Amino acid sequence: MSQKLMSIKINDNIRLEIAGENALMLYFSQHGHSQKQITAVVNQDINSNVQQATQLIKKHLSTDIVDLIPSYASILVMFNLLEIDHHHLKNKLKKLLANCTNQLSKQGRLIELPAYYSLESGQDLPRIAEKAQMSIEQVISLHQAQEYRVYAIGFAPGFAYLGEVDERIAMPRLASPRLKVPKGAIAIADRQTAVYPAQSPGGWNIIGLCPIDMFNPEGQPTMPVSVGDRVKFVAIDKQQYNALLGSTLGGNGSISQNSGYSI
Amino acid sequence: MTQVNRTKIGLLVTNAGVLSLVQDGGRFGAFSLGLTNGGPADSLAFYWANRLCGNELNTSAIEISIGGLALTAQLDCIIAVTGAPMPLSINGKPKSFWRSFSVKAGDNISFGFAAQGVRCYLAIAGGFVIRESFGSTATVCRESVGGLRGDKLEINDVLPYKQLASMKDKPRKLMLAIDDQPKYVNEVVLHTVLGYQRRHFSAIEKRMLFSSEYQVSKHWDRMGYRLQGRPIKADIEGILSEGISYGAVQIPADGQPIVLLNDRQTIGGYPKIGSVISQDCAKLAQLKEGDKVRFEPISISQADNMFHLNLAQFNKTKLIVCD
Numbered sequence: 001m002s003q004k005l006m007s008i009k010i011n012d013n014i015r016l017e018i019a020g021e022n023a024l025m026l027y028f029s030q031h032g033h034s035q036k037q038i039t040a041v042v043n044q045d046i047n048s049n050v051q052q053a054t055q056l057i058k059k060h061l062s063t064d065i066v067d068l069i070p071s072y073a074s075i076l077v078m079f080n081l082l083e084i085d086h087h088h089l090k091n092k093l094k095k096l097l098a099n100c101t102n103q104l105s106k107q108g109r110l111i112e113l114p115a116y117y118s119l120e121s122g123q124d125l126p127r128i129a130e131k132a133q134m135s136i137e138q139v140i141s142l143h144q145a146q147e148y149r150v151y152a153i154g155f156a157p158g159f160a161y162l163g164e165v166d167e168r169i170a171m172p173r174l175a176s177p178r179l180k181v182p183k184g185a186i187a188i189a190d191r192q193t194a195v196y197p198a199q200s201p202g203g204w205n206i207i208g209l210c211p212i213d214m215f216n217p218e219g220q221p222t223m224p225v226s227v228g229d230r231v232k233f234v235a236i237d238k239q240q241y242n243a244l245l246g247s248t249l250g251g252n253g254s255i256s257q258n259s260g261y262s263i
Numbered sequence: 264m265t266q267v268n269r270t271k272i273g274l275l276v277t278n279a280g281v282l283s284l285v286q287d288g289g290r291f292g293a294f295s296l297g298l299t300n301g302g303p304a305d306s307l308a309f310y311w312a313n314r315l316c317g318n319e320l321n322t323s324a325i326e327i328s329i330g331g332l333a334l335t336a337q338l339d340c341i342i343a344v345t346g347a348p349m350p351l352s353i354n355g356k357p358k359s360f361w362r363s364f365s366v367k368a369g370d371n372i373s374f375g376f377a378a379q380g381v382r383c384y385l386a387i388a389g390g391f392v393i394r395e396s397f398g399s400t401a402t403v404c405r406e407s408v409g410g411l412r413g414d415k416l417e418i419n420d421v422l423p424y425k426q427l428a429s430m431k432d433k434p435r436k437l438m439l440a441i442d443d444q445p446k447y448v449n450e451v452v453l454h455t456v457l458g459y460q461r462r463h464f465s466a467i468e469k470r471m472l473f474s475s476e477y478q479v480s481k482h483w484d485r486m487g488y489r490l491q492g493r494p495i496k497a498d499i500e501g502i503l504s505e506g507i508s509y510g511a512v513q514i515p516a517d518g519q520p521i522v523l524l525n526d527r528q529t530i531g532g533y534p535k536i537g538s539v540i541s542q543d544c545a546k547l548a549q550l551k552e553g554d555k556v557r558f559e560p561i562s563i564s565q566a567d568n569m570f571h572l573n574l575a576q577f578n579k580t581k582l583i584v585c586d
Contacts, residue, residue, distance in 0.1 A: 018456060020537070021541055023538065071503070153297050215296070
């Protein structure tokens, strides 16, 4: 096996690795660390670099590429084996991304998501409060205080990974995932937070409910947030939650009610 | 759209079977929304079904898992069934797989259950007329996307298709010679390209993976096949969540490999040692609990060769005209 061909340094920030028969992986890191063991670093600047590279690949290599999965610090590049082979694609990526280095992240749009935090809607609030040795109100207030970045979209349709929550309220995933997490559940896993776009199994800790549809297949846009956006949660009460249930967010972040669509 | 589509005449589902799904070539280009690929679990059998019907290879067909599907044709049509053998009958009379044949309006098409393999494909000449969502008709139940309503077929569903009379050139009846038909077995070799977190698996762990036999556990579906056997350890527990390709071999904390297939989640945080090549993923998707697999390492260049050889073989295989 040609081990040498398997990992390529593109620049000080980007390393290329094989993923599969028709897939290459680009790993991003901070300046000068690309050859070291990649540890789990969540970083806005790295994520901006990922976004920048994603745009470049979409713009210049669209005929070769089947699809891209950008994430926190990586891009999975799936290519069309009838158009290009891994060797030529590697060379194209090397050339295209040679000067794609860490940049200060640009300010994304600010999206406000209403959040109904309560014991009724957030069954794991007491556990988080206990672990953090603070009151439930303090947990809620810390979750609201932070402005989160949309680092990645994936796992399930409309699932946006938001980071990072205050260290004090970080909470590991449940040892055994729940079979049903309700649609709209606002949840925490380690220092990530997210809104479940649809009812699904899940192991994140539930702290509240968001009435806004996070994935609307018939909608324009399909999702209220995109990677790079900033998200803030704004507390609402049960009455407001019921009134807003099933609403969508427009491109400008304004709430439009009665979408009439529910998944 | 056509009259056919408005009035919903087509194949009427009279028994939905265990798991019957509309699938086309798969959904590509919607990863940014978190949508996975879907598509035929055994792409080779799926392509043959369409070729036998004179269709474009990615035309929508029905993937029948395990069996039990029964349909009534409401219009004359030509169909072909390929894949894991299940007893197939038209109005109670047995019919063969791997050939296209005429079905008359009012005919009942019914499937028994697979004795060997898991999935077969029913394609129809001219294709089903089904609205695409996000560029594809592929059904992914977990995502409620594709098919007729984002779910498996149910009794009284109607799959509309183009009436034969309205087709310009009626397709010839074709068959695939027995020697060219794929065989469905209980043991598969999974050729695997090392990648992803391969550096986090020691040489010994890799050797163990490639020298051990694994069994398909009871957790096998279109999302992935969880295997049982010698546990493989990574020197890390988790990774920063990243994209997952078709065939990725994920090693969770318990060390039991999971090969991720068509309906996999798009992003995940377990270490991966590499990916199984697509032609072997299609074979894996025909296995069930207790069946056996072995992993065999190959380079990406060998994988590339195998892909193109396989494709060339498919393209050069001639169908026999039998009408």
